[in-house]
Amino acid sequence: MLALVALSVIPSFRRLTAQDTSAIDRGVRIGIIYRPGVRPGLVMLPRTGQGLDSVRAIVARDLDYSDHFEVITLPGGDSIRLSSITGPRRSSAGGTTATRGGAQASLNYPLYQALGADFALDITAAGDTAVATLHDIAAAGIRRTLRVRLPRSSDPDFRQAVHRLADQALQAAIGTPGIAATRILFVKDGKVYQIDQDGADQKLVSSSDRQAMSPAWASDGRHFAYMEFQAGKGWLYLQEMGGGKRTPVSTTGSALDFTPAFSPDGQTLAFSRATEEGTDLYTINIKNNCCLRRLTVGRFSDNLSPTFSPDGQRIAFVSTRPGLPQIYVMAADGTDQQLFAPFDYGVTGSSNAPEWSPDGQSVAFHRDVAGTLQVFVLDVRTRTVRQLTSVGRNEDPTWAPDSRHLAFVSDRSGYRQLWIIDLDTGRIRPLLQQSGARLPAWSPRLSEATSSTP
Amino acid sequence: MKSVSLLLALGLGAGMLAGSSCGKNPPPQTAATPTVDTAAENQRIRDSIDAANRAAQEAAERLRRQREADSAAAAARSSDEVRSTLAAMIHFDYDKSNIRGDDMGVLDQKVAILQANPDLRIRIGGHCDERGSDEYNLALGNRRAQSAKQYLVSHGIDAGRIETQSWGEEKPLVDGHDESAWSQNRRDEFEVTGGGDNLRRP
Numbered sequence: 001m002l003a004l005v006a007l008s009v010i011p012s013f014r015r016l017t018a019q020d021t022s023a024i025d026r027g028v029r030i031g032i033i034y035r036p037g038v039r040p041g042l043v044m045l046p047r048t049g050q051g052l053d054s055v056r057a058i059v060a061r062d063l064d065y066s067d068h069f070e071v072i073t074l075p076g077g078d079s080i081r082l083s084s085i086t087g088p089r090r091s092s093a094g095g096t097t098a099t100r101g102g103a104q105a106s107l108n109y110p111l112y113q114a115l116g117a118d119f120a121l122d123i124t125a126a127g128d129t130a131v132a133t134l135h136d137i138a139a140a141g142i143r144r145t146l147r148v149r150l151p152r153s154s155d156p157d158f159r160q161a162v163h164r165l166a167d168q169a170l171q172a173a174i175g176t177p178g179i180a181a182t183r184i185l186f187v188k189d190g191k192v193y194q195i196d197q198d199g200a201d202q203k204l205v206s207s208s209d210r211q212a213m214s215p216a217w218a219s220d221g222r223h224f225a226y227m228e229f230q231a232g233k234g235w236l237y238l239q240e241m242g243g244g245k246r247t248p249v250s251t252t253g254s255a256l257d258f259t260p261a262f263s264p265d266g267q268t269l270a271f272s273r274a275t276e277e278g279t280d281l282y283t284i285n286i287k288n289n290c291c292l293r294r295l296t297v298g299r300f301s302d303n304l305s306p307t308f309s310p311d312g313q314r315i316a317f318v319s320t321r322p323g324l325p326q327i328y329v330m331a332a333d334g335t336d337q338q339l340f341a342p343f344d345y346g347v348t349g350s351s352n353a354p355e356w357s358p359d360g361q362s363v364a365f366h367r368d369v370a371g372t373l374q375v376f377v378l379d380v381r382t383r384t385v386r387q388l389t390s391v392g393r394n395e396d397p398t399w400a401p402d403s404r405h406l407a408f409v410s411d412r413s414g415y416r417q418l419w420i421i422d423l424d425t426g427r428i429r430p431l432l433q434q435s436g437a438r439l440p441a442w443s444p445r446l447s448e449a450t451s452s453t454p
Numbered sequence: 455m456k457s458v459s460l461l462l463a464l465g466l467g468a469g470m471l472a473g474s475s476c477g478k479n480p481p482p483q484t485a486a487t488p489t490v491d492t493a494a495e496n497q498r499i500r501d502s503i504d505a506a507n508r509a510a511q512e513a514a515e516r517l518r519r520q521r522e523a524d525s526a527a528a529a530a531r532s533s534d535e536v537r538s539t540l541a542a543m544i545h546f547d548y549d550k551s552n553i554r555g556d557d558m559g560v561l562d563q564k565v566a567i568l569q570a571n572p573d574l575r576i577r578i579g580g581h582c583d584e585r586g587s588d589e590y591n592l593a594l595g596n597r598r599a600q601s602a603k604q605y606l607v608s609h610g611i612d613a614g615r616i617e618t619q620s621w622g623e624e625k626p627l628v629d630g631h632d633e634s635a636w637s638q639n640r641r642d643e644f645e646v647t648g649g650g651d652n653l654r655r656p
Binding site: 232256274302324352396 | 579
């Protein structure tokens, strides 16, 4: 399995609990398996009778799924309520503004420290506003108080609002943005669905009865593209999230167009087009519906599955020019085409489905290993690959916006479904409990104006 | 046949009647009455000859119609045969798009049918098994459809009569996760898109 490289983790962790965290990510980047207790501990304070149980449950799960914390479950749950939080805290929830190092920071800090907590998160309600108070246990004070107006729990925006609250709490604790307010698009039974990253709120988003494939997010998180089989051709459509208005990409419908990918600036769509000559890569300007441009001329080889680097300068793609499909890279204008992920002729299996990480440092893809598919990650700088999975068949990886989580398709549980892996800890969880989901695409961070007091 | 022999029998009967009336020497006093009888008898005979003729004509017409129907059915049967020959699938090795030797005969039959039916237009759909990558299989299915098209075109069929399409692994013919299912799913399908109403046998 993965090598344990837990060298300088503990020193940097100490710094984390003290204040800044930007060094953490870099310090523990690749190949690290955290040992239990090395990640900062976080405890969600139990509360009763405040009507925010679902908010607390969602936030606690989001923080757990962020894999940035050891989320500490108090033994016995609510039974461990400590007199020091039940009494005075109620009055603070009544309306007074808790601030950094506030006066009524009367948490029993030594006790939580003994339980291994570095942070404690307390969520209370003030009218329609949720107040999240993040305690810094070591500093024995309040790190930050966040106020978020939440829609009713029946409102379709409710869960995303709660996810954004979780991301704010995470940012307040460790200084990096979270991935709670994100969604994943995927294909099931020929239709495109969206689902929250915590597995809730699955919803059909493709709007026709025709068979669809290959959903892709625009970097603004407000649009997506996908391919649809229609009258013997492959059509590319652009669709607004939520609204559902969809428009065919110009010039599509004459051939088999597939695997759309947005450029980071949202101006360009790269895609594969299969014709009599084989499959090649094209780009089109989707802002002005013009300027179809052919990037590859494969002749006897196919070129497909483009993915932009986050700076928009390069495109990684699949090419069959070495005989089997392998991962190549070129400048975004089609020049300077070269091998990207190294392989051994006659030994290494087919490699497909590349996706460039949002931080630009890695490209995830899958490769045939002994007749089944496994997820690999290419380090862009060193051009070395490492195998990430080995149990069952694992394919079509897609990056979370934090560039440390990947969603992928795996049959490790007996049927094909979506799973999420954290590259830093190796932790794997199923996203869905139903078979047939495939071709996942993880959204960028989905922002919406929220109110918060810093 | 039956009506023909009836006609003959009536003719014979009429001759016998005429002969018997001529051969005898009828008494002159009774000559008037037999004249009447003979006219009626002749009329009756003419009527029955007409009836027999009509029956014979109708029979011949029925026969002609039957023959026509038989040959139309035969033509339809042959059109169906041609159609099913045309629809016969070809298969591929894993991750390959070259035409296998044992499938060339299948394609040669299609060449002959396309030559015998100049208005016929077809679409070739390339398909893959579930083992490869979902999106790569669209490119592979395209290669498979193009391989068959190129074979037909290289044997003299106008490229404009042949559309191609790839379904990747999206439309398996057989459900299953073993080689017997996979080998059947790695295929080209051929469907008629125009001019397929009355297909002639090559």
